[in-house]
Amino acid sequence: xxxxIINPWQWQDERSYVQAVEVTNATGTLYVSGQTAISADGxxxxxxxxxxxxxALENLEHVINKAGYSCENIVRxxxxxxxxxxxxxxxxxxxxxxxxxxxxxALTLMEVKSLFETLKVELEATVVK
Numbered sequence: 001x002x003x004x005i006i007n008p009w010q011w012q013d014e015r016s017y018v019q020a021v022e023v024t025n026a027t028g029t030l031y032v033s034g035q036t037a038i039s040a041d042g043x044x045x046x047x048x049x050x051x052x053x054x055x056a057l058e059n060l061e062h063v064i065n066k067a068g069y070s071c072e073n074i075v076r077x078x079x080x081x082x083x084x085x086x087x088x089x090x091x092x093x094x095x096x097x098x099x100x101x102x103x104x105x106a107l108t109l110m111e112v113k114s115l116f117e118t119l120k121v122e123l124e125a126t127v128v129k
Contacts, residue, residue, distance in 0.1 A: 021105065079123055080121070
């Protein structure tokens with residue numbers, strides 16, 4: 001698999017994403033359902049945004065690894081949140097996670113009216129190999 005990052009500007013570098021990712025010669029594509037702060041026994045978290053973001057990232061990583069893929073090969077990530085202003089002070093957690101895994105992904109952040117039960121943030125990814 002080969003990835004080519006397309007960044008016609010530099011300002012997005014500080015925000016931990018890229019403008020576009022081209023993938024050629026991929027041998028597989030994994031479409032990951034939205035991962036949230038749901039425990040292994042299926043209980044939705046009612047914790048604060050920071051705690052939910054940490055668990056959602058942990059769950060995303062777990063699914064990707066279980067499928068035999070690598071977080072480094074995330075090419076598309078959508079973040080859904082019920083409150084962007086509440087998420088923003090904790091965005092460094094997301095940035096540290098992407099740096100740790102050397103993720104260079106196209107990114108969309110959307111504020112939505114609600115998520116399942118008590119959830120505040122959901123991460124949806126496309127991964128290649």
